[in-house]
Amino acid sequence: MENWKQNPRVFWTLGIPPSLWLLAFFIIPLGFLFVMSFSDKAMVDGQVSITGYDYLTGITNYIRAFDSLYLGIMWKSVWISALATALCLLTAYPIAFGICFAQDKWKPLLLLLVVLPFWINLLIRTYALIAVFRTQGYVNKILGVVGLGPYEMLYNNFAVIFGLVYVYMPFMVLPLYATIERLDKSYLEASLDLGGSQFQTFLRVTVPLTMPGIISGIILVFIPCLGSFLTPDLLGGANALMIGNVIERQFKAANDWPFGSALSFLLMYATFGALALRYLFTLRSKGVDV
Amino acid sequence: MSEAIVSIRNVTKAFPGGVTAVDNVSLDIAQNEFFALLGPSGCGKTTLLRMISGLETPTAGGILIGGEDMAYTPPNKRPTNMVFQSYAVFPHMTVEQNVGYGLKVTGVASDEIKRRVGEALEMVKLTALATRKPDQMSGGQRQRVALARALVKRPKVLLLDEPLSALDAKLRDDMRMELTRLQETVGITFIIVTHDQDEALSMASRIAVMDKGAVQQVATPAELYEQPKNRFVADFIGKVNLIEARVHRQIGRKIDCELKGVGRMELNSDNLVGAQVSVAVRPEKLKIATSEPTSAVRVQGKVRDVAYYGDTSHVVIEAGDGLDLSVNVQNDTRLGGAGVERGQQVWVYWAPEDSIVLTE
Numbered sequence: 001m002e003n004w005k006q007n008p009r010v011f012w013t014l015g016i017p018p019s020l021w022l023l024a025f026f027i028i029p030l031g032f033l034f035v036m037s038f039s040d041k042a043m044v045d046g047q048v049s050i051t052g053y054d055y056l057t058g059i060t061n062y063i064r065a066f067d068s069l070y071l072g073i074m075w076k077s078v079w080i081s082a083l084a085t086a087l088c089l090l091t092a093y094p095i096a097f098g099i100c101f102a103q104d105k106w107k108p109l110l111l112l113l114v115v116l117p118f119w120i121n122l123l124i125r126t127y128a129l130i131a132v133f134r135t136q137g138y139v140n141k142i143l144g145v146v147g148l149g150p151y152e153m154l155y156n157n158f159a160v161i162f163g164l165v166y167v168y169m170p171f172m173v174l175p176l177y178a179t180i181e182r183l184d185k186s187y188l189e190a191s192l193d194l195g196g197s198q199f200q201t202f203l204r205v206t207v208p209l210t211m212p213g214i215i216s217g218i219i220l221v222f223i224p225c226l227g228s229f230l231t232p233d234l235l236g237g238a239n240a241l242m243i244g245n246v247i248e249r250q251f252k253a254a255n256d257w258p259f260g261s262a263l264s265f266l267l268m269y270a271t272f273g274a275l276a277l278r279y280l281f282t283l284r285s286k287g288v289d290v
Numbered sequence: 291m292s293e294a295i296v297s298i299r300n301v302t303k304a305f306p307g308g309v310t311a312v313d314n315v316s317l318d319i320a321q322n323e324f325f326a327l328l329g330p331s332g333c334g335k336t337t338l339l340r341m342i343s344g345l346e347t348p349t350a351g352g353i354l355i356g357g358e359d360m361a362y363t364p365p366n367k368r369p370t371n372m373v374f375q376s377y378a379v380f381p382h383m384t385v386e387q388n389v390g391y392g393l394k395v396t397g398v399a400s401d402e403i404k405r406r407v408g409e410a411l412e413m414v415k416l417t418a419l420a421t422r423k424p425d426q427m428s429g430g431q432r433q434r435v436a437l438a439r440a441l442v443k444r445p446k447v448l449l450l451d452e453p454l455s456a457l458d459a460k461l462r463d464d465m466r467m468e469l470t471r472l473q474e475t476v477g478i479t480f481i482i483v484t485h486d487q488d489e490a491l492s493m494a495s496r497i498a499v500m501d502k503g504a505v506q507q508v509a510t511p512a513e514l515y516e517q518p519k520n521r522f523v524a525d526f527i528g529k530v531n532l533i534e535a536r537v538h539r540q541i542g543r544k545i546d547c548e549l550k551g552v553g554r555m556e557l558n559s560d561n562l563v564g565a566q567v568s569v570a571v572r573p574e575k576l577k578i579a580t581s582e583p584t585s586a587v588r589v590q591g592k593v594r595d596v597a598y599y600g601d602t603s604h605v606v607i608e609a610g611d612g613l614d615l616s617v618n619v620q621n622d623t624r625l626g627g628a629g630v631e632r633g634q635q636v637w638v639y640w641a642p643e644d645s646i647v648l649t650e
Binding site for chain 2: 184191193195197205209
């Protein structure tokens with residue numbers, strides 16, 4: 001395949017439709033939100049207008065976003081997402097490893113099992129989790145048999161973290177699987193042959209060499225966790241608000257688009273920060289394909 | 291021969307799915323030997339090497355290393371180290387870190403690691419590249435890293451899996467000499483796996499020729515070439531003319547036999563009356579004459595092909611009865627060449643004692 005300079009017509013034919021699509025449905029709306037985040041609701045006859053705005057009035061929305069209430073929720077969103085991501089990694093690594101070392105004929109089936117939940121609507125899966133964890137749910141029924149419980153397991157941080165781990169697990173398994181599968185097993189054999197124990201081999205060879213997959217998995221799980229609103233809304237209720245829920249409320253219940261936009265952009269900057277960290281890591285780990 | 295450092299006793303390796311990679315192999319490898327496992331791909335030589343290293347466990351049999359049965363000892367507890375075919379130099383470590391890895395994980399003190407890594411790098415002439423990462427190095431340099439990394443552990447046995455196969459021709463010749471030099475310097479037993487007979491013949495002190503999971507013959511390079519035990523070895527090592535023959539009678543220690551396409555003759559061999567045997571003759575032992583020679587073994591034929599290789603010419607001669615004979619002619623004068631042309635009628639002859647009678 002030559003580069004686009006040798007074949008400009010192919011480049012433009014293939015490049016223009018998606019570019020137009022992105023422009024119309026992503027860049028322009030995003031630009032609109034960006035402008036909105038620096039705007040205020042218009043005042044009509046001493047009343048706050050429902051639909052009118054005074055555009056580009058200043059950074060009052062951002063100042064408001066740094067109120068301790070919102071900072072607290074933002075911080076909570078970060079640590080819940082971080083914890084969920086860490087749990088995802090801890091669970092997904094052995095799963096991915098297991099699939100890689102399974103017999104070839106089983107691999108497609110095992111991968112299918114990992115991806116299978118995607119075929120079911122997120123809302124239905126989340127309601128299913130409620131059925132499992134509610135006070136009269138399956139877990140409490142089983143615990144009841146041995147005389148324990150019932151426990152209140154829903155509407156707290158635990159439920160939210162569990163829900164996030166459950167929903168985003170495949171995003172961790174798949175990149176890990178891809179890197180472990182590509183990992184030349186002779187590196188592991190060499191480490192063992194040189195006297196390394198299984199544990200040392202894992203820490204000093206396997207983990208560093210699969211770091212690209214680990215980083216990709218972390219990014220792919222952490223970012224959507226940070227912005228998630230359905231899972232904390234259904235499983236966390238009022239006790240476990242995340243920033244996604246706050247943003248949703250600004251756009252819907254509170255009808256405060258300027259403030260919602262400002263919060264959205266702050267969340268986006270946090271995401272950029274995470275991606276920048278990944279880029280720095282890529283620069284540092286030259287020699288291992290990322 | 292001094293005492294065996296590696297003793298392989300009736301080792302069998304069957305993989306799930308019914309493939310028997312190694313079938314009841316017994317071998318003794320002596321201290322300080324440069325031993326080669328030679329055979330076509332799929333003959334089980336790599337599996338055998340991996341069982342010596344501990345990366346595979348045998349289905350049956352014992353593997354004694356330094357007199358101790360280690361057939362089921364994990365690789366990190368064995369006094370063997372391996373140079374992998376792909377080198378397996380850790381890409382996330384520098385050359386120094388790679389070489390020091392095996393010492394670090396076994397808890398050697400850091401100043402001793404530093405000293406021994408320095409020595410090892412000097413031995414393979416990589417001192418200048420100590421802080422490089424493997425992706426900034428050529429294949430030959432990476433192989434030296436792999437060698438240093440294994441030798442720094444001071445193993446009793448160094449295992450090399452096809453060490454030269456990934457190098458280009460020029461580098462391969464250099465490395466071949468370097469390996470021989472290294473082996474003499476460090477005085478460690480080397481076991482090398484190769485499918486390349488030139489590699490095995492030029493480096494090894496003894497060679498085990500393997501086929502279909504079994505050892506066909508264990509001998510020095512010269513013995514393998516001049517006294518192959520069976521058709522497979524004769525054919526695998528070097529080029530050979532294999533001529534079918536029928537034994538008529540025994541005369542003392544000789545047999546009177548009929549060579550297909552050549553005729554009746556007497557050859558040195560033990561009692562084989564009535565047997566169907568093969569007679570093997572190396573192409574360079576055959577001579578071409580334009581007039582009838584006096585040798586007892588001679589056959590007339592037509593030159594079918596002459597291939598010129600500079601130092602030698604390879605001539606194919608059609609004798610009777612569908613027999614083709616390959617003859618290597620030394621081009622020992624500048625203007626002579628092979629001295630024959632395609633289509634020419636010539637005589638081929640050889641000394642009877644250059645015939646090898648094979649029964650298997």
